[in-house]
Amino acid sequence: MMKKLFKNKMILFGVSFTALLILLTFIIPQVVPLSPLQQDLPARLSSPGAKHIMGTDALGRDVFIRIIYGARISLLVGFVSVTIALLIGVPLGLLAGFHGGWVDNLIMRIVDIMLCFPSIFLILMVITFLEPNIINVMAVIGLTSWPGLTRYVRGEALSVRKRDYISAAKMMNIGRVRILFIHMLPNVIAPVLITATLGIGSAILTESVLSFLGLGVQPPSPSWGNILTSGKNYMGSRAWWLILFPAGAIFLTVLSFNLIGEGLRDHLDPHKKFLKKG
Amino acid sequence: MILEAKNIYKTYFSETFLGRRSDRVKALSGINFSVKKGEILGLVGESGSGKSTLGRIICGLDKPTGGEVKWSGKKWSPKKSKKCSAQMIFQNPAGSLNPKLTVGYALREALAAGAGLRPGRIKNDKIRNILSKVGLEKINIKNYPYQFSGGQQQRIAIARALALKPELLVCDEPVSALDISIQAQVINLIKKINKEEGLTIIFIAHDIEAVNIVSHNIIVMNKGKIVEKGPAGQIVGNPENDYTKKLISAVPVNPYYK
Numbered sequence: 001m002m003k004k005l006f007k008n009k010m011i012l013f014g015v016s017f018t019a020l021l022i023l024l025t026f027i028i029p030q031v032v033p034l035s036p037l038q039q040d041l042p043a044r045l046s047s048p049g050a051k052h053i054m055g056t057d058a059l060g061r062d063v064f065i066r067i068i069y070g071a072r073i074s075l076l077v078g079f080v081s082v083t084i085a086l087l088i089g090v091p092l093g094l095l096a097g098f099h100g101g102w103v104d105n106l107i108m109r110i111v112d113i114m115l116c117f118p119s120i121f122l123i124l125m126v127i128t129f130l131e132p133n134i135i136n137v138m139a140v141i142g143l144t145s146w147p148g149l150t151r152y153v154r155g156e157a158l159s160v161r162k163r164d165y166i167s168a169a170k171m172m173n174i175g176r177v178r179i180l181f182i183h184m185l186p187n188v189i190a191p192v193l194i195t196a197t198l199g200i201g202s203a204i205l206t207e208s209v210l211s212f213l214g215l216g217v218q219p220p221s222p223s224w225g226n227i228l229t230s231g232k233n234y235m236g237s238r239a240w241w242l243i244l245f246p247a248g249a250i251f252l253t254v255l256s257f258n259l260i261g262e263g264l265r266d267h268l269d270p271h272k273k274f275l276k277k278g
Numbered sequence: 279m280i281l282e283a284k285n286i287y288k289t290y291f292s293e294t295f296l297g298r299r300s301d302r303v304k305a306l307s308g309i310n311f312s313v314k315k316g317e318i319l320g321l322v323g324e325s326g327s328g329k330s331t332l333g334r335i336i337c338g339l340d341k342p343t344g345g346e347v348k349w350s351g352k353k354w355s356p357k358k359s360k361k362c363s364a365q366m367i368f369q370n371p372a373g374s375l376n377p378k379l380t381v382g383y384a385l386r387e388a389l390a391a392g393a394g395l396r397p398g399r400i401k402n403d404k405i406r407n408i409l410s411k412v413g414l415e416k417i418n419i420k421n422y423p424y425q426f427s428g429g430q431q432q433r434i435a436i437a438r439a440l441a442l443k444p445e446l447l448v449c450d451e452p453v454s455a456l457d458i459s460i461q462a463q464v465i466n467l468i469k470k471i472n473k474e475e476g477l478t479i480i481f482i483a484h485d486i487e488a489v490n491i492v493s494h495n496i497i498v499m500n501k502g503k504i505v506e507k508g509p510a511g512q513i514v515g516n517p518e519n520d521y522t523k524k525l526i527s528a529v530p531v532n533p534y535y536k
Contacts, residue, residue, distance in 0.1 A: 163373055164368040164370065164373045164374035165373065165374055165375055165376040165377075167334075167339050167366070167368070167374075168366070168368070168374055168435075168438065168439075169376075170339065171337055171338065171339065171364075171365055171366060171442075172387070172388055172391040172392075172442060173391060174387065174391050182379075183376055183379075186376075186378035186379075187376070187377070187378055
């Protein structure tokens with residue numbers, strides 16, 4: 001199973017990059033004594049070199065160290081907010097698909113309403129009323145990203161609930177929760193996995209946007225959005241490293257999660273497999 | 279009488295925008311019959327004659343539009359009673375077993391539901407015991423359904439139904455998805471269960487020959503109505519209704535039936 005997955009180059013790249021990033025966030029703070037907040041004013045805006053491999057910013061802080069510490073925040077936001085979305089979206093989708101009728105109608109209309117707002121504006125609206133910090137950011141991203149998941153899971157659940165083994169389970173009278181989570185969930189796990197992986201990428205991106213706008217993680221904490229903000233005034237000048245490296249980190253990380261998601265889709269979607277053979 | 283069906287109607291509506299009901303399809307109109315304890319009742323008719331719908335109503339999977347099903351004289355509804363007294367065997371054995379659960383787990387869950395226990399308290403001996411009733415005592419219960427043949431899957435499905443200790447087993451076209459040589463095995467198994475366990479069975483099929491071999495009594499259905507009913511020998515040997523005659527003349531010869 002794993003071997004087969006890694007034969008897919010998209011998954012291989014995505015997983016390798018993510019694993020490398022996670023590994024670096026653990027190793028670098030142990031090995032390099034520099035703190036992401038430590039200023040070194042005489043060395044401000046020094047270009048990438050042997051001493052600072054990604055250069056320093058306007059306050060002389062090491063960009064590489066800040067990106068590595070920022071990765072912790074970004075990955076944390078990605079995983080936690082997707083977990084929140086999963087915990088809300090999957091049960092609702094299963095329930096809507098299984099129960100049908102007014103329950104389905106109610107849940108899907110809420111989903112429709114949520115999906116009509118562009119999520120970034122919804123998040124901006126909510127976050128202006130809250131204190132901008134990492135907990136609120138994770139909560140808001142999680143609470144606004146479940147509707148797509150619900151719609152996807154509900155569609156799969158609709159097809160699964162017509163199967164004879166669900167009828168058999170109903171005749172056994174084994175409780176709705178058990179039917180939903182033991183009989184249906186394993187049969188809709190493929191779209192859940194795919195959507196969740198793609199969701200991590202988009203959560204990381206949303207967090208960067210919020211931090212860039214000053215509504216996410218607050219400076220001087222290094223988050224990728226903050227690092228970009230601190231380099232904003234130097235765009236177009238000679239200090240290219242202040243933009244390129246943090247933007248590159250965001251780009252590669254989001255790309256990795258999207259590639260894993262796409263790879264999983266190719267691997268798990270029976271229709272695609274069939275098309276490839278034929 | 280273990281089961282009485284009184285004046286059962288089932289109409290399917292296709293609902294339009296705003297919930298207005300338009301086209302109607304009458305799947306069942308005014309079905310009356312009863313089943314004696316320990317008998318095998320054959321339900322025969324072509325596709326679309328309503329026999330599967332009737333089976334699903336008996337098992338509580340569909341609600342009738344009108345009429346009622348009575349168990350030993352009492353009205354049954356899925357909301358009141360905990361477990362339905364009827365279990366169903368489906369046409370496609372692969373689809374009636376959850377592909378993500380091992381056979382052992384599926385049977386453990388059914389045994390637990392039948393005994394009112396939690397699945398963890400069911401011992402493997404009990405699973406073996408129920409499998410031996412369908413002649414599968416030697417299989418590996420940690421395997422998944424796709425690792426078994428169609429005939430084995432159908433036997434597992436029967437074992438799962440038996441685990442729930444039903445009063446009545448509804449077999450909805452249990453052999454039509456199987457290879458012709460396996461069909462006889464499953465039919466013989468159903469007969470054996472009826473004889474040894476004394477289980478009442480409703481056997482649904484479109485093949486009147488198969489129904490004749492299994493059943494004591496036969497009901498012939500066409501377009502949602504009962505056209506003829508009576509003992510198996512009489513229906514097949516001396517049919518009165520034109521539709522029954524047509525069904526009999528359409529039977530292919532299966533060399534494996536004895």
